[in-house]
Amino acid sequence: xxxxxxxxxxxxxxxxxxxxxxxxxxxxxxxxxxxxxxxxxxxxxxxxxxxxxxxxxxxxxxxxxxxxxxxxxxxxxxxxxxxxxxxxxxxxxxxxxxxxxxxxxxxxxxxxxxxxxxxxxxxxxxxxxxxxxxxxxxxxxxxxxxxxxxxxxxxxxx
Amino acid sequence: xxxxxxxxxxxxxxxxxxxxxxxxxxxxxxxxxxxxxxxxxxxxxxxxxxxxxxxxxxxxxxxxxxxxxxxxxxxxxxxxxxxxxxxxxxxxxxxxxxxxxxxxxxxxxxxxxxxxxxxxxxxxxxxxxxxxxxxxxxxxxxxxxxxxxxxxxxxxxxxxxxxxxxxxxxxxxxxxxxxxxxxxxxxxxxxxxxxxxxxxxxxxxxxxxxxxxxxxxxxxxxxxxxxxxxxxxxxxxxxxxxxxxxxxxxxxxxxxxxxxxxxxxxxxxxxxxxxxxxxxxxxxxxxxxxxxxxxxxxxxxxxxxxxxxxxxxxxxxxxxxxxxxxxxxxxxxxxxxxxxxxxxxxxxxxxxxxxxxxxxxxxxxxxxxxxxxxxxxxxxxxxxxxxxxxxxxxxxxxxxxxxxxxxxxxxxxxxx
Ligand code: HEM
Ligand code: FES
Numbered sequence: 001x002x003x004x005x006x007x008x009x010x011x012x013x014x015x016x017x018x019x020x021x022x023x024x025x026x027x028x029x030x031x032x033x034x035x036x037x038x039x040x041x042x043x044x045x046x047x048x049x050x051x052x053x054x055x056x057x058x059x060x061x062x063x064x065x066x067x068x069x070x071x072x073x074x075x076x077x078x079x080x081x082x083x084x085x086x087x088x089x090x091x092x093x094x095x096x097x098x099x100x101x102x103x104x105x106x107x108x109x110x111x112x113x114x115x116x117x118x119x120x121x122x123x124x125x126x127x128x129x130x131x132x133x134x135x136x137x138x139x140x141x142x143x144x145x146x147x148x149x150x151x152x153x154x155x156x157x158x
Numbered sequence: 159x160x161x162x163x164x165x166x167x168x169x170x171x172x173x174x175x176x177x178x179x180x181x182x183x184x185x186x187x188x189x190x191x192x193x194x195x196x197x198x199x200x201x202x203x204x205x206x207x208x209x210x211x212x213x214x215x216x217x218x219x220x221x222x223x224x225x226x227x228x229x230x231x232x233x234x235x236x237x238x239x240x241x242x243x244x245x246x247x248x249x250x251x252x253x254x255x256x257x258x259x260x261x262x263x264x265x266x267x268x269x270x271x272x273x274x275x276x277x278x279x280x281x282x283x284x285x286x287x288x289x290x291x292x293x294x295x296x297x298x299x300x301x302x303x304x305x306x307x308x309x310x311x312x313x314x315x316x317x318x319x320x321x322x323x324x325x326x327x328x329x330x331x332x333x334x335x336x337x338x339x340x341x342x343x344x345x346x347x348x349x350x351x352x353x354x355x356x357x358x359x360x361x362x363x364x365x366x367x368x369x370x371x372x373x374x375x376x377x378x379x380x381x382x383x384x385x386x387x388x389x390x391x392x393x394x395x396x397x398x399x400x401x402x403x404x405x406x407x408x409x410x411x412x413x414x415x416x417x418x419x420x421x422x423x424x425x426x427x428x429x430x431x432x433x434x435x436x437x438x439x440x441x442x443x444x445x446x447x448x449x450x451x452x453x454x455x456x457x458x459x460x461x462x463x464x465x466x467x468x469x470x471x472x473x474x475x476x477x478x479x480x481x482x483x484x485x486x487x488x489x490x491x492x493x494x495x496x497x498x499x500x501x502x503x504x505x506x507x508x509x510x511x512x513x514x515x516x517x518x519x520x521x522x523x524x525x526x527x528x529x530x531x532x533x534x535x536x537x538x539x540x541x542x543x544x545x546x547x548x549x550x551x552x553x554x555x556x557x558x559x560x561x562x563x564x565x566x567x568x569x570x571x572x573x574x
Contacts, residue, residue, distance in 0.1 A: 028346070053342035100321075104318040
């Protein structure tokens with residue numbers, strides 16, 4: 001019994017490093033934070049940048065798009081969140097989100113879909129102008145990375 | 159099954175070897191003298207075809223690995239280099255890529271044979287289960303191999319398929335990062351996939367050895383499903399089935415060669431000749447044809463089931479559609495093996511086959527309109543066949559009378 005238990009602990013102790021090596025390595029983790037300059041992005045325009053190997057959408061929304069997102073009653077949403085919860089106060093025109101569809105990770109196409117936000121071609125998920133899931137198999141809104149505005153034109157992600 | 163052996167070591171050397179390591183005796187017993195039902199049809203040649211295909215994949219794969227570079231900056235170009243510069247590389251690369259499709263074609267026929275002739279029933283359950291494990295491993299191998307050329311389809315297939323694990327509650331995301339070695343599919347992912355793609359075929363080869371061992375304990379099933387009663391029901395494997403298998407392999411090689419020589423890329427997707435770009439997903443991502451039925455099942459669940467969200471639901475059905483195969487020997491309650499003698503079963507069986515092809519078609523169709531509805535119906539029948547038809551049909555079905563022996567069925571009359 002005791003021998004067996006010690007043996008099991010020993011085996012686990014050897015197995016863990018063999019499995020743990022699969023986890024993200026130091027060089028991947030080192031990319032954890034970036035700064036991005038927003039000047040250059042016109043109203044109505046969106047860009048895709050990289051953070052930790054993930055694509056990130058930065059969209060400069062028009063007042064009409066913001067209005068459209070705010071007009072939606074929460075009861076219509078699969079994953080209810082207000083537009084205010086998805087942007088930062090004073091910077092409502094900037095929508096910054098991880099660009100992978102919350103279904104299985106494709107990058108949705110911008111300025112398209114039934115709700116003027118994004119359309120994911122992989123299995124047909126539609127997101128609105130606040131990146132919220134409206135239709136299709138995706139379960140959640142597009143994920144917001146941790147970020148904060150260093151100044152009005154400089155944002156730090158991560 | 160040494161009682162079947164007629165092996166007599168001839169020379170002194172053979173006798174010396176036989177007392178130390180009886181490989182020649184083993185080969186004679188299992189590859190030559192093995193008593194095999196005399197009524198096997200061509201569906202029984204696919205096992206041999208599969209064994210050859212495994213060898214083809216391993217040999218071409220090892221050659222490709224001599225010229226391939228598993229690094230995201232170079233992988234795509236190294237495959238192009240194989241196709242353009244390496245001597246004969248065009249044919250070797252095409253053989254490996256088309257070979258994967260041919261492998262699956264043979265697997266599906268082999269498995270369809272088992273479902274029709276009840277080859278999974280006692281005493282062949284273990285044999286059958288090893289087969290399903292082989293099927294799962296071959297799917298994993300093919301998936302990881304497809305990622306290696308690092309084209310757009312490679313990258314997005316890797317992203318979508320690894321994401322399936324993220325649907326698991328609580329531990330999903332840690333598992334996802336563990337599989338990818340990063341927050342997204344990237345160089346670490348490519349490296350580990352290459353390592354495993356090289357390894358798994360050898361694991362498959364080991365399982366094939368167990369598969370054939372498990373086959374040689376009860377012996378082959380046959381189209382009547384009736385057990386072998388006497389030596390009059392069997393013929394030695396060699397030369398009868400070695401020749402028949404060889405002939406089938408040659409016939410199988412004709413379409414294989416045609417694909418390789420004339421249309422090597424037809425089974426692939428043009429998007430995979432564009433290098434991976436993690437910022438843009440191609441407009442139509444579709445898996446390779448051999449994954450389509452299961453992909454259709456994954457997509458069919460686009461609604462929440464109680465507290466299970468649509469994504470997890472899709473994953474549960476997707477995994478379930480494969481895991482359910484492991485339980486088939488116990489789900490099927492009919493004592494009659496062969497579908498030939500089951501008048502009602504036949505209808506459900508052929509409907510299952512048509513349904514499976516329809517699932518494949520739907521897996522490639524866009525997820526909209528009528529396709530969404532059809533995908534749900536076909537997914538339903540897939541599970542209905544295993545969970546309702548197999549267990550409950552025998553209660554209502556009156557099987558036709560079975561022949562008393564294989565010889566009787568072959569001769570069309572009772573033996574004198
Ligand atoms: C690399 C893949 C495979 C190889 C090389 C292989 C090889 C073979 C061979 C040589 C035989 C004997 C000849 C024949 O009956 O065709 C056989 C029989 C059999 N295999 Fe496989 N097999 C593979 C995959 C599978 C899979 C995926 C399944 C099931 C899901 C399966 C289930 C069976 C069963 C039940 C038999 C006995 C059938 C009978 O004798 O009637 N095999 N296999
Ligand atoms: S990955 Fe976007 S809908 Fe499936």
